[in-house]
Amino acid sequence: MDISKKIVDDLVANDVSFITTVPCKQLAGVIEEVEARPEIFHIPSNKEDEGMGLCAGAFMGGKRPAIIMQNTAIGVTINTLATLTQYYRMPLPMLISYRGELREPVACQVEMAVHTKALLNQLNIPTYHFHKESDADELDAILKYTFMCNKPVAILTDASFWGGYGDQ
Amino acid sequence: MIRSEILREIAPILHDNLVVCNIGLPSQELHMIDDNEKNFYMLGTMGLSSSIGLGLALAQDKTVISIDGDGSVLTNLGTLPTIANNVADNFVLLIIDNGSYGSTGDQPTYAGMKTKLENVATACGCENVVVCQDVDTGKTLQAAIDSKQMTIIVSKCDSGNIKLPVITMDPVVIRDRFMKAVAS
Numbered sequence A: 001m002d003i004s005k006k007i008v009d010d011l012v013a014n015d016v017s018f019i020t021t022v023p024c025k026q027l028a029g030v031i032e033e034v035e036a037r038p039e040i041f042h043i044p045s046n047k048e049d050e051g052m053g054l055c056a057g058a059f060m061g062g063k064r065p066a067i068i069m070q071n072t073a074i075g076v077t078i079n080t081l082a083t084l085t086q087y088y089r090m091p092l093p094m095l096i097s098y099r100g101e102l103r104e105p106v107a108c109q110v111e112m113a114v115h116t117k118a119l120l121n122q123l124n125i126p127t128y129h130f131h132k133e134s135d136a137d138e139l140d141a142i143l144k145y146t147f148m149c150n151k152p153v154a155i156l157t158d159a160s161f162w163g164g165y166g167d168q
Numbered sequence B: 001m002i003r004s005e006i007l008r009e010i011a012p013i014l015h016d017n018l019v020v021c022n023i024g025l026p027s028q029e030l031h032m033i034d035d036n037e038k039n040f041y042m043l044g045t046m047g048l049s050s051s052i053g054l055g056l057a058l059a060q061d062k063t064v065i066s067i068d069g070d071g072s073v074l075t076n077l078g079t080l081p082t083i084a085n086n087v088a089d090n091f092v093l094l095i096i097d098n099g100s101y102g103s104t105g106d107q108p109t110y111a112g113m114k115t116k117l118e119n120v121a122t123a124c125g126c127e128n129v130v131v132c133q134d135v136d137t138g139k140t141l142q143a144a145i146d147s148k149q150m151t152i153i154v155s156k157c158d159s160g161n162i163k164l165p166v167i168t169m170d171p172v173v174i175r176d177r178f179m180k181a182v183a184s
Helices: A003-013 A025-036 A048-060 A073-086 A107-122 A133-149 B003-014 B025-034 B049-059 B070-075 B079-085 B117-123 B134-147 B171-183
Strands: A016-021 A041-044 A064-070 A092-098 A127-130 A152-158 B018-021 B039-041 B064-069 B091-097 B129-133 B151-156
Touching (some): A003 A133, A016 A025, A016 A048, A016 B049, A025 A041, A041 B049, A048 A064, A048 B171, A073 A107, A073 A152, A133 A152, B003 B025, B003 B134, B039 B171, B049 B064, B064 B070, B070 B117, B079 B117, B117 B129
Parallel strands (some): A016 A041, A016 A064, A064 A092, B018 B039
């Protein structure tokens, strides 16, 4: 099965109906799938902290939200994660493309990759790393866990998971 | 009028609606004037009042008023295109524009200089942008609610603050009672 379709199937099965996205090349397929699903309200945001604000509002309005973004966004959203999502204890699955890992062609991406897990760890954010396609078998359980504990939860998806960047 | 005087005047209108209130003095003032379960006070995260309000308005049918400031909108300027392109007719964004960062000591904002937030909102594609003077905020807000069309209000007022204590209510309590009011 197409991995983007499987991911969005799991989101829909867990009643996630409000998804904000900031694009990444690796996430193009999953964003396209989110846009195509009638069960999901897809609202692109201009910056990831804005997106987390939208998700906070949607959650308080009774919807289950999610955000799809690049790992560079961790640098943008630390204040929002700490003083909004965590402080008010709100659930937020974060499907994150983990740029700067093996097979990365852009050197600058490595500069945030080396901080990504350390920052998530510092924030006490439960973090899962999808490296092989079979790792996504846990997504359903991760989503249930997120809405059980009302925390932001990070799902890092690297280039190997997405099948690389093609021939280099 | 200064912001707290506007809030005092529009409190009876706010009282019947879901309100997402900006960080700092605006939330402290609203908390003092009319604390109730339909108010969501932001204790952190400057700039996201409009984003939280839009998300809430898109997720359910009750009218939502986001109280924002010119400084906070400038902090999160990307919110205006998102609002313009995701119309929620139960959403009113009330920007209290005093041309200054009130909670931090009234430093001037660019909105008090060359930048006109009403023009920015219009350029971003927002369709109902209304500018009013402080004294007309109440009737402008009521008209926006009654129109059942998403509206951005820019209320021009004086810079200035009153002294009052911080909100000590627990954030989870604020969120929990607010969610119960949303669902009721």
